[in-house]
Amino acid sequence: MTSIQTAEVVVTSPDRNFVTLRLTTEDGLVGLGDATLNGRELAVVAYLREHVLPLLIGRDAHRIEDTWQFLYRSAYWRRGPVTMAAIAAVDVALWDLKAQAAGMPLYQLLGGASRTGLLAYGHASGRDLPELFDSIRDHLDQGYQAIRVQIGVPGLTAVYGVAASPRAGGGRYDYEPAGRGAYPAEEDWDTRAYLRHLPAVFDAVRNEFGPELPLLHDAHHRLTPIQAARLGKALEPYDLFWLEDATPAENQQALRLVRQHTTTPLAIGEVFNTIWDYQELIREQLIDYVRSAVTHTGGITHLRRILDFAAQYQIKSGIHGPTDISPVGMAAALHLGLAIHNFGIQEYMKHGTRTDQVFHQTFTFTDGYLHPGDQPGLGVTLDTDQAGQYPYEQAYLPYNRLTDGTIHDW
Incomplete structure (x- = not known):
């Protein structure tokens, strides 16, 4: 068992807003997951910080499928972009950790390359x-x-x-x-x-x-x-x-x-x-x-x-x-x-x-x-010092109106 020691959410806005989950195991490996939901970023941040992160500390980082099912089924209120983005962040971070522990790029753990590019x-x-x-x-x-x-x-x-x-x-x-x-x-x-x-x-x-x-x-x-x-x-x-x-x-x-x-x-x-x-x-x-x-x-x-x-x-x-x-x-x-x-x-x-x-x-x-x-894992690392230089900025996606004033799909 390799347990998750720390879990944190990093919010940064270099060119636009990003939400990143950062998991660290007891042996010092760091796994990253993307939880960005454009225009509703802080909803996923709250879901992760308030509800998911406390459940991850001490959990076996190698039990990816079990963790996925646990986060999906134990909440009872399933599906939707906020829930699934939060689960995705955990899932990708765990795959990143597993591939690093194996010393392989992640695609090798998924069965190896099916093409050259x-x-x-x-x-x-x-x-x-x-x-x-x-x-x-x-x-x-x-x-x-x-x-x-x-x-x-x-x-x-x-x-x-x-x-x-x-x-x-x-x-x-x-x-x-x-x-x-x-x-x-x-x-x-x-x-x-x-x-x-x-x-x-x-x-x-x-x-x-x-x-x-x-x-x-x-x-x-x-x-x-x-x-x-x-x-x-x-x-x-x-x-x-x-x-x-x-x-x-x-x-x-x-x-x-x-x-x-x-x-x-x-x-x-x-x-x-x-x-x-x-x-x-x-x-x-x-x-x-x-x-x-x-x-x-x-x-x-x-x-x-x-x-x-x-x-x-x-x-x-x-x-x-x-x-x-x-x-x-x-x-x-x-x-x-x-x-x-x-x-x-x-x-x-x-x-x-x-x-x-x-x-x-x-x-x-x-x-x-x-x-x-x-590179082993995803091949992406997060510079937390650089991330800290770009705090979150409120942003919304646009919406459409027709010529008669009716709101329409954007």
């Missing part, structure tokens, strides 16, 4: 086509071999996924929708204008960059099922790698309608937290890619269960990886992605300089492919 996609955006083309070229110059395309819509002042200044920071896309301040920003939305505009954008991108470049797009839950079906069908000539979150998938049966009308591949799930959210979608083969993050879905232990279930139906991974997933969460995703057979693609946004000073990483990005590295 992980294809990554980057986020290109622009307020208009010239800006978008510049952003795509920037990403290609950085080595990306797959590109998510987001663009402004004429008549709308702000659109999800479009950086206000795409070339800021030497071309590094650093769109952080969670604005720091006491109240969330209000944005506007017009679905009909979006549906009219987007097919012409992809036509222009294909004409400029050719048929081979994998292109992705995120509709961000803003469409009804029939609108999602219309968009998927309209985008078929442009051979998308996937259309993401075309409609809110809490209504899992809605995806049946979308499937009836389009062969555009569908990616769903970045707001899902458990295997129960996916049960019908996977069993009925209504999606093609699982979008959950390790950080929000109960950790490596639980997301592995979801992806093993998906593999029976030839559904692949597309693990959520924006910059509000900390380098700890990103490293966990890379180790899992390297090991599973049904890997699809990995979302990857480069963190800012201050974040990289707080979280020291060994994962690499070369010629469009990520690799978690071969």
